[in-house]
Ligand code: ADP
């Protein structure tokens with residue numbers, strides 16, 4: 269082989285391009301869960317069922333009752349940069365769906381054995397597409413979509429080696445569903461592992477969903493957050509200082525329904541607790557920021573877990589004030605017991 273600098277420039281084959289892209293989007297089974305549940309919600313699902321084998325490494329299956337994918341569009345759904353969610357840059361600026369990059373299914377299919385099973389309301393039967401062979405055949409199911417992802421990273425052993433134990437991968441998968449469940453209380457979720465039902469959340473109000481997912485204690489030991497600054501809204505619940513935890517694992521933040529990890533929001537929340545929380549303990553909260561989509565860029569990171577606010581000071585202030593107000597308001601109810 270000649271030294272790298274002397275080799276000719278070549279366009280990479282599609283498959284390899286997808287495998288490289290998969291490195292950014294698909295880190296572990298939980299990433300597959302996240303992407304597939306995003307798609308189910310974008311399709312208007314009211315019920316999402318996740319089935320896992322071996323922590324999702326052997327199987328992640330996500331079943332929804334959304335609008336489905338038409339037979340003739342099934343192959344397109346697996347193509348890179350193929351999406352039904354945006355058609356222009358203007359659309360991207362006001363995007364209201366979880367997806368828009370059109371790369372998740374292509375990326376996942378390039379590092380697993382993926383099958384799509386779907387039926388639209390116009391079709392009298394469902395169709396199944398096997399990604400590896402391209403085989404398309406009639407199948408049975410009601411309106412909606414099931415995506416099955418088997419043997420994740422079977423063709424990329426280097427990646428597979430980085431996976432942790434099934435129990436750890438399972439915990440990450442559950443966390444991914446939990447994040448969605450807190451964003452969409454109107455949707456029912458069920459999670460099965462190795463044939464056993466491990467979680468089930470029925471459609472509920474937001475407060476009830478918070479109690480179902482995080483426990484009654486979270487609701488009892490938190491105050492309602494409700495703050496408006498023009499079109500910017502911050503709602504949710506913030507834990508009382510006594511509910512703080514040693515780990516920062518109960519800090520759920522959403523921007524326009526999307527779970528995010530954002531330094532502006534984390535910092536704003538932390539500042540709101542400055543005077544009431546001491547030491548190394550971490551506040552708990554579930555915060556929902558609703559903002560004009562044109563004032564936030566969600567196309568910052570392939571997994572969209574990071575966002576960029578056009579005016580981060582405005583958002584910081586709104587979140588900080590929202591929590592400070594909520595914590596200062598007198599609370600009705602029983603005396604607070606420390607949370608375990
Ligand atoms: P994106 O979500 O960014 O559009 P994906 O690769 O995740 O890209 O999906 C590609 C396309 O396949 C979507 O735009 C959508 O039209 C279709 N699709 C994927 N999953 C579903 C689903 N569960 N129900 C209906 N359509 C789906």
Ligand code: MG
Nearest residue numbers: 306307367372
């Ligand atoms: Mg998607």
